[in-house]
Amino acid sequence: MKRLLLLVLLPVTAAAADEGQIRLKDGAGKALVESNCATCHSLDYIQTNSPFLDKKGWEATLSKMVNAMGAPVPKEDVPAIVEYLNRYYGK
Amino acid sequence: MNRRNFLKGVSGGLVLGGAGLALPRMALAAPLSMGPAELPSGTLESSLLDALPGKKPLIKRTFRAPNYETPVAYFNALYTPNDVFFVRYHVMNIPEVAAATWKLRIGGEALQTPMELSLDDLRRSFERVELPALCMCAGNRRGLFQPHVPGVQWGNGAMGNARWVGVRLRDVLDKAGVRKEAVEVVFDGADSGIAAYKTPDFVKSLPMWKALDENTLIAFEMNGAPLPHWNGFPARLVVPGWVGTYWVKNLVSIDVVAKPFEGFWMKPAYRIPLGKFPNVDRFITQETAVNTPITDMVVNSLITNIEEGQRFRPGQPVDVKGVAWDGGYGIRTVEVSVDEGQSWRPAALGQDLGRFAWRPWSYRFKPARRGKLTVMARASNRIGQTQTAELILNPAGYHHNLIQKVTIQVG
Numbered sequence: 001m002k003r004l005l006l007l008v009l010l011p012v013t014a015a016a017a018d019e020g021q022i023r024l025k026d027g028a029g030k031a032l033v034e035s036n037c038a039t040c041h042s043l044d045y046i047q048t049n050s051p052f053l054d055k056k057g058w059e060a061t062l063s064k065m066v067n068a069m070g071a072p073v074p075k076e077d078v079p080a081i082v083e084y085l086n087r088y089y090g091k
Numbered sequence: 092m093n094r095r096n097f098l099k100g101v102s103g104g105l106v107l108g109g110a111g112l113a114l115p116r117m118a119l120a121a122p123l124s125m126g127p128a129e130l131p132s133g134t135l136e137s138s139l140l141d142a143l144p145g146k147k148p149l150i151k152r153t154f155r156a157p158n159y160e161t162p163v164a165y166f167n168a169l170y171t172p173n174d175v176f177f178v179r180y181h182v183m184n185i186p187e188v189a190a191a192t193w194k195l196r197i198g199g200e201a202l203q204t205p206m207e208l209s210l211d212d213l214r215r216s217f218e219r220v221e222l223p224a225l226c227m228c229a230g231n232r233r234g235l236f237q238p239h240v241p242g243v244q245w246g247n248g249a250m251g252n253a254r255w256v257g258v259r260l261r262d263v264l265d266k267a268g269v270r271k272e273a274v275e276v277v278f279d280g281a282d283s284g285i286a287a288y289k290t291p292d293f294v295k296s297l298p299m300w301k302a303l304d305e306n307t308l309i310a311f312e313m314n315g316a317p318l319p320h321w322n323g324f325p326a327r328l329v330v331p332g333w334v335g336t337y338w339v340k341n342l343v344s345i346d347v348v349a350k351p352f353e354g355f356w357m358k359p360a361y362r363i364p365l366g367k368f369p370n371v372d373r374f375i376t377q378e379t380a381v382n383t384p385i386t387d388m389v390v391n392s393l394i395t396n397i398e399e400g401q402r403f404r405p406g407q408p409v410d411v412k413g414v415a416w417d418g419g420y421g422i423r424t425v426e427v428s429v430d431e432g433q434s435w436r437p438a439a440l441g442q443d444l445g446r447f448a449w450r451p452w453s454y455r456f457k458p459a460r461r462g463k464l465t466v467m468a469r470a471s472n473r474i475g476q477t478q479t480a481e482l483i484l485n486p487a488g489y490h491h492n493l494i495q496k497v498t499i500q501v502g
Contacts, residue, residue: 019154022137040183040285042154050133052239061241068355070288089133 019043029084036073036081037065050089058085125150126246128399130234134244145319147174152243156180157321160248166395166414169442169451170223171251173314178321179228179249179335181293181356182284188341190325195309199277199346203268210311210325216266217258220308222331224447225252225416229334229361229385233488240488247393252414252449255329257310261303264347269299272349274376276302278328281341291355295337296348297330298374306331306447309342331447332387332419333372334489336361351376361385363485369476372418387418390478391492392425392452392470397499405502408457411438415470416449425452428467432480432494435469461502469494
């Protein structure tokens with residue numbers, strides 16, 4: 001049987017892989033997004049779902065997180081979170 | 092987390108392989124991509140190769156819940172090895188289950204005799220059944236939908252073909268006695284969300300007819316080994332022909348119920364619009380006026396040995412390899428076109444592992460001229476269904492079975 005090696009061809013960095021390395025874009029509302037969203041899931045859910053949602057799309061996502069998934073996001077924080085997501089991860 | 096091996100390609104030059112697995116030559120010459128270029132740019136940028144404990148590096152889509160897909164090159168093997176099999180979870184707490192103390196609780200108001208079964212009970216008290224079957228996430232290829240829809244942005248790798256060993260769910264339920272008022276069977280795994288927030292627990296149900304189908308298994312082995320933690324240790328449901336959402340992992344309870352189960356992951360999640368898809372299997376107790384739970388997989392295929400843009404030498408034959416599958420009717424033909432779909436030629440079908448497994452296929456041709464050329468593959472099944480030439484849009488991005496098109500460069 002053909003035996004294959006683990007090949008690593010070009011530069012690689014080795015480090016502990018975890019969600020701590022995720023860096024969201026800097027901007028107003030980032031801290032709110034990090035503190036609220038990362039309670040239940042890694043922040044790469046935001047990165048990977050970009051950039052194709054418009055403001056309505058991010059509002060719908062927030063609404064699903066709060067109403068269906070039980071995310072304890074204070075009502076007064078919702079507009080700033082949507083604003084950040086739409087501005088930095090919207091289409 | 093700190094036990095993970097982590098590899099990240101700084102300039103994109105990364106290749107992985109596994110002992111004994113015949114990766115195609117292109118994998119040695121080209122960087123391993125994070126998926127098709129049609130994926131959202133944010134997906135391609137945030138994905139990386141990462142190894143969960145006990146796994147080889149896979150394409151990480153999200154860390155928590157862990158969603159990792161298998162690089163397509165691994166699909167050139169008949170069975171997908173356990174340590175590269177895709178991982179898909181919905182909620183963040185996924186406790187490791189101790190086999191010695193694990194019990195599977197069988198109950199529900201429509202069951203006569205509640206039981207608790209240990210792993211030994213399962214192994215000793217029921218007939219052992221082996222079944223090759225494809226497990227594919229309902230959202231496989233969601234990331235290829237245009238326009239994009241939210242969710243885990245899977246490329247082609249949220250699937251795998253394995254040899255499952257377990258016992259028939261039917262045999263277990265027969266022993267416990269199903270009452271005549273039973274309408275659905277409900278399955279829960281050890282995973283959970285945050286209780287304080289009432290995150291919906293991942294719980295799924297099956298209609299009685301599918302639960303009692305002779306091919307529906309409680310599986311405790313995969314490819315000759317215990318299930319990996321990330322694929323459902325110590326036991327998971329195997330629902331051949333149906334999408335992966337029903338293949339509940341790390342099983343803890345099975346309840347036979349007299350009323351349709353209502354839970355977030357049954358309704359509104361994992362739904363398709365009524366009447367849009369050619370699916371045969373119905374889940375009538377869960378249907379509404381507008382939608383229905385997703386059920387059997389639609390007929391589909393994937394080219395596994397050629398990457399977009401790959402170069403070939405002029406005058407040399409091109410070998411195209413792939414896999415094809417459907418919801419359990421069996422693949423009848425796979426056809427390949429190298430002229431933009433004007434003409435189609437039959438591919439050679441490979442080993443038949445049974446109607447629930449994928450079917451390998453291959454096709455060899457000699458390009459007539461230099462330049463760019465598209466290779467397309469189209470599978471049809473034994474009940475006359477064929478892959479779609481126009482994507483069937485639906486809100487959650489399920490059942491992507493658009494005919495695949497790969498462009499190669501000759502010369």
